[in-house]
Amino acid sequence: MNKLNIELTVNGKKRKVETTTSTRLLDLIRDDLHLTGTKEGCGKGECGACTVIMNSELAASCLVLALQADGADITTIEGIGNDKCLDPVQKAFIETGAVQCGFCTPGMILAAKKLLEENPHPDEEEIKRGISGNLCRCTGYQKIIDAIKLAANRLSSSDSGRGEKDA
Amino acid sequence: MQQRTIPCQYFAPQKIEEALGILFRYGNEIKVIAGGTDLLVQYYDRLYEINHWLDLKNIKELKDIRINKNQMEIGAMVTHTQLEVSEDIKKYFPILGQAAADIGSPQIRNRGTVGGNIVNASPAGDLLAPLMAYDAQFRLLSIQGEKIVTAEEFFIGPKKTILEPAQLLTQIILPLPSERTYGSWIKIGKRKALIIATITLALVVEMAEDHKTVKDVRTCLGSVAPTPIEIKEVKKKMVGKNFNQLDFAELGQIVEDKISPIDDIRGTREYRKDVAKKIMIKALEEIDSACGGGSYINE
Amino acid sequence: MPKRYVGKNIYKVDAQDKVTGKAIYPDDIYFDDMLYLKIKRATHPHAYLRRIDTSKAEKLPGVVKIITAADIPQVKNFGLIIKDQPVLVGIGQKMRYMGDALAIVIAESKEAASQAMGLIKVEVDKLEVISDPLRAMEKDAPLIHQDSNILATHYLKKGDIEKGFTQADIIVENEYRTSTLDHVPLQVETGVGIYDEESGVIKLWVATQWLHDTQADIAQSLGLSKEKIRIIQPVIGGAFGKKEDISVHLHLALAAMETKRPVKLTYTREESMIAQSKRHPFIIRMKTGVTNKGYLTACQVEVIGDTGAYASSGLAVVHKGMYHCTGPYNIDNVRGVAYTVYTNNTYCGAMRGFGTTQMAFAYESQMDILSCKLGIDPIQFRLQNAYDIGSTTPNGQRLTYSVGVKETIKEAANIAAWKEGRP
Numbered sequence: 050m051n052k053l054n055i056e057l058t059v060n061g062k063k064r065k066v067e068t069t070t071s072t073r074l075l076d077l078i079r080d081d082l083h084l085t086g087t088k089e090g091c092g093k094g095e096c097g098a099c100t101v102i103m104n105s106e107l108a109a110s111c112l113v114l115a116l117q118a119d120g121a122d123i124t125t126i127e128g129i130g131n132d133k134c135l136d137p138v139q140k141a142f143i144e145t146g147a148v149q150c151g152f153c154t155p156g157m158i159l160a161a162k163k164l165l166e167e168n169p170h171p172d173e174e175e176i177k178r179g180i181s182g183n184l185c186r187c188t189g190y191q192k193i194i195d196a197i198k199l200a201a202n203r204l205s206s207s208d209s210g211r212g213e214k215d216a
Numbered sequence: 217m218q219q220r221t222i223p224c225q226y227f228a229p230q231k232i233e234e235a236l237g238i239l240f241r242y243g244n245e246i247k248v249i250a251g252g253t254d255l256l257v258q259y260y261d262r263l264y265e266i267n268h269w270l271d272l273k274n275i276k277e278l279k280d281i282r283i284n285k286n287q288m289e290i291g292a293m294v295t296h297t298q299l300e301v302s303e304d305i306k307k308y309f310p311i312l313g314q315a316a317a318d319i320g321s322p323q324i325r326n327r328g329t330v331g332g333n334i335v336n337a338s339p340a341g342d343l344l345a346p347l348m349a350y351d352a353q354f355r356l357l358s359i360q361g362e363k364i365v366t367a368e369e370f371f372i373g374p375k376k377t378i379l380e381p382a383q384l385l386t387q388i389i390l391p392l393p394s395e396r397t398y399g400s401w402i403k404i405g406k407r408k409a410l411i412i413a414t415i416t417l418a419l420v421v422e423m424a425e426d427h428k429t430v431k432d433v434r435t436c437l438g439s440v441a442p443t444p445i446e447i448k449e450v451k452k453k454m455v456g457k458n459f460n461q462l463d464f465a466e467l468g469q470i471v472e473d474k475i476s477p478i479d480d481i482r483g484t485r486e487y488r489k490d491v492a493k494k495i496m497i498k499a500l501e502e503i504d505s506a507c508g509g510g511s512y513i514n515e
Numbered sequence: 516m517p518k519r520y521v522g523k524n525i526y527k528v529d530a531q532d533k534v535t536g537k538a539i540y541p542d543d544i545y546f547d548d549m550l551y552l553k554i555k556r557a558t559h560p561h562a563y564l565r566r567i568d569t570s571k572a573e574k575l576p577g578v579v580k581i582i583t584a585a586d587i588p589q590v591k592n593f594g595l596i597i598k599d600q601p602v603l604v605g606i607g608q609k610m611r612y613m614g615d616a617l618a619i620v621i622a623e624s625k626e627a628a629s630q631a632m633g634l635i636k637v638e639v640d641k642l643e644v645i646s647d648p649l650r651a652m653e654k655d656a657p658l659i660h661q662d663s664n665i666l667a668t669h670y671l672k673k674g675d676i677e678k679g680f681t682q683a684d685i686i687v688e689n690e691y692r693t694s695t696l697d698h699v700p701l702q703v704e705t706g707v708g709i710y711d712e713e714s715g716v717i718k719l720w721v722a723t724q725w726l727h728d729t730q731a732d733i734a735q736s737l738g739l740s741k742e743k744i745r746i747i748q749p750v751i752g753g754a755f756g757k758k759e760d761i762s763v764h765l766h767l768a769l770a771a772m773e774t775k776r777p778v779k780l781t782y783t784r785e786e787s788m789i790a791q792s793k794r795h796p797f798i799i800r801m802k803t804g805v806t807n808k809g810y811l812t813a814c815q816v817e818v819i820g821d822t823g824a825y826a827s828s829g830l831a832v833v834h835k836g837m838y839h840c841t842g843p844y845n846i847d848n849v850r851g852v853a854y855t856v857y858t859n860n861t862y863c864g865a866m867r868g869f870g871t872t873q874m875a876f877a878y879e880s881q882m883d884i885l886s887c888k889l890g891i892d893p894i895q896f897r898l899q900n901a902y903d904i905g906s907t908t909p910n911g912q913r914l915t916y917s918v919g920v921k922e923t924i925k926e927a928a929n930i931a932a933w934k935e936g937r938p
Binding site: 050071079080083084085086087088089090091092093096098125126127129130131132135139140142143144146148149150151152153154155158184185186187 | 524526527529530531532533534535536537538539540542543545626698699700701702703750751752753754755781783784
């Protein structure tokens with residue numbers, strides 16, 4: 050199949066990638082860029098494991114053609130934080146025990162992060178709605194909600210919440 | 217590794233005219249993609265079957281919600297999220313915004329579009345009953361010209377519309393309703409998120425200037441027939457009557473009697489008929505309380 | 516060691532890897548020259564395979580090889596308890612459910628493998644499809660395997676059931692049915708395999724729950740010694756019992772040996788639904804006796820567990836369900852029989868609770884119905900019959916410590932703000 054060239058920004062870096070008309074953004078992220086923190090759970094937009102932030106919006110990368118992401122700005126879980134500098138949401142997930150098998154975690158964290166950006170003080174219903182596109186099958190929803198509340202509290206109570214180094 | 221002999225192409229033009237030219241050239245051989253939230257599900261594990269794509273993402277004018285004189289024009293690429301947050305939609309077409317907010321999940325609402333929802337023509341499409349209830353018309357363009365059709369004309373069966381291969385749905389046109397218009401939207405499904413509706417109801421009632429007499433009514437349902445439908449008998453019963461003297465149970469019964477849904481994985485015919493009646497009564501009650509709960513005061 | 520952790524908040528050891536996306540699940544493993552597999556599955560739930568034609572699919576660019584049963588005559592059946600599952604269904608052999616594998620497609624890309632699947636032609640001789648275990652148990656029902664469709668019958672006896680019902684003032688008899696359930700772990704069945712020609716070792720990175728049983732089963736199926744099978748457990752994206760059974764393992768091993776290249780197989784969600792184990796649907800007929808004062812005297816139970824096309828853990832699940840027929844309540848006189856039955860449904864295996872959850876639906880429903888008939892508050896009724904230290908379970912186990920059911924019931928009632936008959 051003929052290859053087509055696209056250019057997109059992933060986690061702040063410009064990437065030029067050869068792709069095809071039948072490649073999904075999810076495949077491009079995983080198979081070509083090897084950013085395997087983005088997962089495939091259903092391939093049909095139901096589970097949210099493939100969630101990324103695309104042009105400042107949450108998107109299910111299994112429902113986006115790679116070519117549709119030409120010129121787009123993409124953030125995956127790898128762009129949120131790392132071992133040296135965890136994002137407050139990541140930290141809260143660890144501390145509240147919101148992580149079990151971990152397969153939903155990257156998508157869940159991206160959904161949580163996006164929610165808190167748009168609504169820094171969500172109530173429980175708003176949190177549930179914010180993560181309604183992400184399934185957890187270990188059924189750790191309560192702790193995930195606790196984690197998001199914890200992150201929200203920390204982010205609002207201190208400006209230094211971002212980029213804590215003592216992970 | 218060469219798997220296909222036809223070179224695959226992907227077009228993302230910036231102008232509608234360009235898109236229409238491409239459509240004219242390729243006709244059935246090209247897939248138009250808007251948000252992709254239905255198409256990529258439909259073509260899961262077989263995207264290789266599509267050789268040519270026409271992506272509408274770069275056509276800016278398709279992404280606008282604007283008021284033009286006495287009507288609202290919604291571009292086909294307007295997303296569900298845009299509908300949900302638009303102040304104009306909230307003001308003039310609140311139940312369209314509510315229906316958009318009930319679609320899928322944040323991920324789906326951010327990508328899925330009103331045009332896609334219409335063209336996909338699922339009997340369960342969440343926006344279809346509200347659009348029909350607000351007397352929506354669709355602007356279909358091709359290089360041969362423009363055609364404007366009503367929602368009733370557009371949908372002809374499950375996943376079937378009158379849209380021709382060379383035509384593009386570009387705009388949804390909604391007449392601005394009077395200030396005395398009230399709406400109620402009810403979606404029934406097994407979950408709150410990411411659920412295909414078992415039944416939907418969009419009820420829009422316009423009161424006369426006395427704020428009591430029903431001037432016009434549109435009772436539209438989804439997931440109960442091959443296409444979204446309007447129950448016209450309700451209109452006959454309601455128009456000209458004083459709203460607080462209506463028999464809600466009787467109107468609910470009319471809705472139950474006039475629909476003939478099927479059994480499917482989301483619900484049985486019996487369930488749908490029963491629920492249709494109950495949600496009609498609930499919708500009438502909601503409108504009742506929204507417009508004054510029986511003691512309508514002039515604004 | 517317990518002193519270091521009890522009462523303290525301990526972070527999960529791999530939580531940080533999981534929140535940063537660094538944790539490696541099997542599908543996250545890539546090799547440069549890796550091939551992709553797809554499994555061509557049964558075209559009918561109960562049929563003899565008459566013909567399979569892979570010639571067109573093999574000609575598709577990108578397809579490396581298609582393995583059918585004819586290529587692997589030495590390979591034996593596999594299974595957790597009974598070796599009744601074929602690795603690939605051969606000509607003249609039977610497909611018993613829609614998940615049975617007919618061919619392994621090996622290709623340079625996922626896409627080529629998917630495309631090739633559609634080009635494989637299969638012809639079958641159809642048999643009656645048995646989807647109802649009650650039909651499977653009838654004398655004239657066609658046999659799904661060689662022997663009876665009733666794979667196993669287990670009995671349970673405690674005390675004197677006749678005496679128990681004689682002592683009862685009220686007897687309630689009902690039939691309960693539970694449905695098939697998928698575990699839906701967020702990660703589907705997936706793995707990567709490599710064959711090292713020099714050592715003859717097959718290395719598999721697979722999400723699996725029973726590493727060593729799986730290793731032994733793969734070895735016996737392939738006719739290799741266990742040292743030749745090395746299973747590496749990456750991070751698992753949920754299992755809940757579904758990953759106790761073999762899924763991708765044998766197909767990966769065969770494809771790796773055949774091609775001498777790294778191979779990857781990831782099910783689609785739909786495939787996982789069709790092919791991999793489920794929770795057993797049960798038919799439970801339960802008769803329970805109670806005195807006017809609200810003391811349970813007898814429980815008689817018949818359990819029919821639909822294990823689908825293959826045994827998997829079925830025998831253990833169904834009879835374990837039966838052993839729990841009284842729930843956490845004292846009943847001196849118990850009699851039970853449990854049938855594990857083959858059908859053409861997707862096979863059923865382990866799932867959280869292992870048969871006890873199905874049974875809970877029956878005995879707790881009986882408790883509610885009985886309490887209603889007795890006019891006793893259902894909480895009170897449960898409390899006066901609940902296990903204590905010293906109670907004996909239906910299979911004769913004397914409980915000597917850690918019996919917390921009464922506290923649990925009280926606490927649950929407390930949280931639910933339970934007041935005389937209503938929350």
